Amino acid sequence: MRTALLCLLLVSGCATVEGERDPRDPWEGFNRGVYRFNETFDEYLAQPVARAYVAVLHQEIRIRVSNFFSNIQDLLIGANNFLQGKFEDGVNDWARFAFNSTIGLFGIHDVASDFPGLEKHNEDFGQTLGRWGAGPGPYLILPFLGSSTVRDATGTAVDWAVQPVGEVRPIALRNTLYGLYFVDTRAQLLDASRILEEAALDKYVFQRDAYLQRRRSLIYDGRPPREKIE
């Protein structure tokens, strides 16, 4: 299976791209190959499973599942805020984790969001690297995970290495949690991906530009220095 995947990536990587190269995306040929693989995987497996998940489980239950994973993420979000020197935000994130893990029953109820000031943040190690001054590097599409950059993929690897679900035993339970996390994430993106489908002339380009803009905005916590469009 792994060999087959590698071959697929290598073959499609050789495809050349017409026209001018975008300086932010020097590996476009390779990326488009992985992109096609991801689209196929999404069309035939990830999206149907996510749709079934939404159809079968009541919204109330799905929100509990999302909250459970969101709560675990608050640990990492807090750690990243500390690494970026935003101590107040970090304390806020860990307070959320403390409240939600206890009063919120292992995180399935997001009680913290009802407290004024205990708002959910969005941080990861890729953003931390950005804060520390690292540029995004070339755009990169990861198999299964989608849009990234060299910087953000490094961040994802670090976040993944330290996230606590990996420690869960037995292995079967850990894998079930991973699977549920993937389906829950895809299900949350169903509306967004449909809108993207409708809005884009060239989905690859539209998604890439949106990703790069979004990451830039996140690194500056939603207030990036204004780029003058003329």
Add this chain to the structure above:
Amino acid sequence: MKRLKAALLMLALVAPPAVAQEVPPDTLVKNVTLEVVDLIAKDKEIKAGSRAKLVAVIEAKVLPHFNFTAMTALAMGQNWTKASAEQRKELTEEFRTLLVRTYASALAAYSEQKFDFRPLRAKATDTDVTVNVRVLQPGAQPVTLDYSMEKTANGWKVYDVMVGGVSLVANYRTEFANTVRASGIDGLVKDLRAKNKSLEKK
């Protein structure tokens, strides 16, 4: 005294009455958003999934507050100057249709969420402001909607919308530039038209 009266009369004539009743940009965004969300909530046809009815509501309530020519010009960048008057008209028309459809989809997906209208951070004399709105969702960071607005003779007009930090206008720039490079401005008009046709069928 006569002079003063004349001066006052002049002032009354020069100052357009619109200034007095002009709606500030943040109030405008709030009023229009709430009105549309309320209409959607009450409309049986839209609830049942009628996209045509939803588009009609957006065209009537939201469109008058957008400056689509400015949006198209910004998305076109350098190529705007190369377009003829006829091409500009066609581009604006097709881009408008595409944006309205996208907006309709987004509204249909998110209209049940709560909105948080942020106070405007701008001076009274500013003519170019950003109005911040946040869409609150359970268990996730709020999605930010930032409306870039410009003061015109006909009130405040939106010329860009940023969703979660992604500028719609900027996002179409590369796509537009690529298409124009490959098949010219007429090629872009053709592509946009084909795109809108394919969405109409859905």
